[in-house]
Amino acid sequence: MLFPEGVSVDGRTGEVSPATDRYTKTLADLRGFFRDSAKLDEMVATQGEVPVYEVIGYRKAESDLSFGTTIMSPGKVGDEYFMTRGHFHVRRDRGEVYYTQSGEGLLLLESRDGDTRVVEMKPGICAFIPPDWAHRSINTGPEKLVFTWFCATDAGHEYGEIQERGMRKLVVDRGGEPFVAANPNFAER
Numbered sequence: 688m689l690f691p692e693g694v695s696v697d698g699r700t701g702e703v704s705p706a707t708d709r710y711t712k713t714l715a716d717l718r719g720f721f722r723d724s725a726k727l728d729e730m731v732a733t734q735g736e737v738p739v740y741e742v743i744g745y746r747k748a749e750s751d752l753s754f755g756t757t758i759m760s761p762g763k764v765g766d767e768y769f770m771t772r773g774h775f776h777v778r779r780d781r782g783e784v785y786y787t788q789s790g791e792g793l794l795l796l797e798s799r800d801g802d803t804r805v806v807e808m809k810p811g812i813c814a815f816i817p818p819d820w821a822h823r824s825i826n827t828g829p830e831k832l833v834f835t836w837f838c839a840t841d842a843g844h845e846y847g848e849i850q851e852r853g854m855r856k857l858v859v860d861r862g863g864e865p866f867v868a869a870n871p872n873f874a875e876r
């Protein structure tokens with residue numbers, strides 16, 4: 688049986704307490720996701736383990752709802768900002784909500800039929816992610832980007848498709864400002 692609980696979510700550090708699970712993705716884990724793979728290899732060789740993002744969850748298998756935080760480091764691979772892998776949900780009828788608490792970024796979304804949308808991520812913005820839109824968070828600022836996500840526990844993560852073909856757009860630093868550009872490596876399946 689589940690019991691109610693107050694969970695502390697620190698909007699600055701992203702710490703969740705109590706948490707049920709956490710993982711970190713480093714630059715080396717994100718091989719294949721950034722446009723400039725030679726640059727990524729060089730960064731891994733010279734800088735070692737660079738954490739790009741950490742996910743801290745509060746998930747109870749018996750509950751329909753889960754939540755947690757994602758804490759994204761600032762940084763770039765070449766001119767492409769640090770980002771998450773990006774995923775669809777395995778269950779196509781499950782959406783999600785991202786509430787940004789600190790930092791600034793962009794949420795890049797893509798529908799199954801190739802429509803692209805961008806939602807600004809900044810404190811106070813609650814992003815609605817409809818079911819069956821792939822989503823990727825991008826830290827375009829100089830500080831950590833911290834957001835809290837709320838999702839159905841059974842949504843599931845499907846990373847393969849985005850990993851294989853990329854997203855149609857990518858976000859690069861152009862003269863100090865984020866710019867949404869066409870992804871030259873996007874492979875239509």
Ligand SMILES: [Fe+2]
Pocket residue numbers: 774775776783822838
């Ligand atoms: Fe998701």
